[in-house]
Amino acid sequence: MSRAPRSETARRSWGDDDAGCTILHVDMDAFFASVELLDHPELRGRPVIVGGQHRGVVSAASYEARAFGVHSAMPVTRARLLCPQGVFLPGRHQRYAEVSRQVMAVLADVTPVMEPVSIDEAFLDVAGAVRRMGSPVTIARWIRTEVRARTGVTASVGVAGTKHVAKLASTHAKPDGLMLVPVAATLPFLHSLPVGVLWGVGEKTRAVLERRGLETVADIAATPLAALHRMLGVAAGQKLHELAWGIDNRRVVPGRVEKSAGTETTFPEDITDRTILETVLLDQAHQCAARLRADGVLAATVSIKVRMADFTTLTRSRTLPAPTDLAHDLVTAARDLLGAVSIPPDGVRLLGVRAERLVDARSTGVQGALDEDPQRARAERAMDGVRARFGSGVLRPASLMDTTRGSAFPGARGDIS
Structure with missing residues (x-):
């Protein structure tokens, strides 16, 4: 079983009675960075920072990087100043989603009363699993052991009587730990x-x-x-x-899904060329569409985010004729939206695409448009299979290739969320 000396000590300090503490909050530790370390074990022990390569923001930081003051949502430029020896890696959402599905499968083995709240955390109500698996703390320990065994990454778990306190407990258990806040200790814990x-x-x-x-x-x-x-x-x-006062009547809501999927690119230099911006939109649309297909959802709305050099930020959105998981549909709408935006002489600092109003692809009953090209859908899904087997960079649309370098267009890399 994974070690958790700090959190086990903290758990005992609040008591050992887990009666009535059926709410668990499971939170992966520095998830994106931990997944990168799975694929790059040679980086273990070094400060690893996931996010934009130049002027983006930090998506995740390993605990070694956090020791230098680096944290998520921090501008990458600031992170480089605080931790110049850090290893900066671009985000790979498809890979993170793959590991996330493995983690959620562990949680689903415990109870169907599970509420994912993001790619790396979820609430569980284990009241119905106690007879089969043991006490809430026993279940929490089993989850931590199974997550590590099946995925190689670590999870911290908070056990409490409410969602709010369980989430706080998991935060205090980090990294790689477990904390129980007994019902009787809820107010002393909160008030501290x-x-x-x-x-x-x-x-x-x-x-x-x-x-x-x-x-x-x-x-x-x-x-x-x-x-x-x-x-x-x-x-x-x-x-x-x-x-x-410890009052939180929210219940764990099973089957909650993400409401949107998007990606943003912060450019090394401000972009004034609309053709380049449209190329970036194409790359982003393919990233979003691949994520939609991986999650089994369709998007009913597309939005773009444009941040100018002076930090003025615009958002525009459009409802699609029918929900989709195809990059062609997403980029067509995104380019139309960008076409209505005036590009100032100083250029664009950031550009993003977001697929919104997501619906389950299996339960929509949506019929494709009469002029929909079935070959396009088959082609995009075939690309998913190739990338899953050989890596995300091996297959890309021709228009995203830098013909002078034989590589993917460099400006089209960003942070996906």
């Missing part, structure tokens, strides 16, 4: 934490609270509800009051 851990408290809300001297969850709990309403508004104040 800073206010920023509460769901919905971002930088602005935290600043408002801290200006009023409210720095911990205990401070929130001790503040009259009427005062929170005045500070934050009725809805937000009510929610924080409930969370500070």
Whole structure:
């Protein structure tokens, strides 16, 4: 079984009674970076950073990189300053999705009451699995062991009586650990934490609270509800009051799926050439379409995101004639949307495509358009098979090849989410 000395000690410090703690939050440790280390074991022990190669943002950082202050959503330029010796790798969402499916298969072996909330985390309600598999903590240990055995990556698990506390527990168990917060210890655990851990408290809300001297969850709990309403508004104040007192009635909702799939490219230099931008859109559309097909979903809407050199950001969207998982349909709509955007003389800093309003491909009953080319669908699905076997870079549309270098168009690489 994988080691977890820190988290096991923390778990005992809050007690060992897991009665009523049937909510588990499973969170993969530095997931994208961990998957890269599976494929590049020679990089183990080095600071690995996944994300844009130049001016993008960090998608994931290994714990060695985090020791230098690097974290997700940080600009890559800042990460390079903090960790110049880091190994910077582009994101490979198809590979991450493959490992994610293996992880979710482990969780599905425990219970059908599973709610994926992202590619690398999920909630489970194990009430129905206790008789078959043992106590919630026993189940959590089994999950961690099985995830490591089947995938090679590690997971941290929080066990609690509510979703909010289970998620906080998994965060405190990282890396590679398990933490139980017994029902009786819920308030002592919560009240020991800073206010920023509460769901919905971002930088602005935290600043408002801290200006009023409210720095911990205990401070929130001790503040009259009427005062929170005045500070934050009725809805937000009510929610924080409930969370500070351990009240969270949200249930685990099985079968939740991602609402969108997208990719963005931050360019090394600002782009003014519309032809280059359209080529980038084609590459992005193929990335998105491959992800849709891998997840068994169709997109009903396409949107683009355009960030200018002065950081002005525009978004445009279009509903498709019929839901699709084909790059041809996505890029046709994306190019039309870009055609209506004026490119300033200073150029474009970032360009992105997102497939939205996703529906299950097996249950839509959508009929293809009368003029739909079946050969195009077969070709794109054949490309999936080739890439799965030989790697994502071996097969690309001809228009994405740099004819002077014999390689993929360099500007068309970005961060996928």
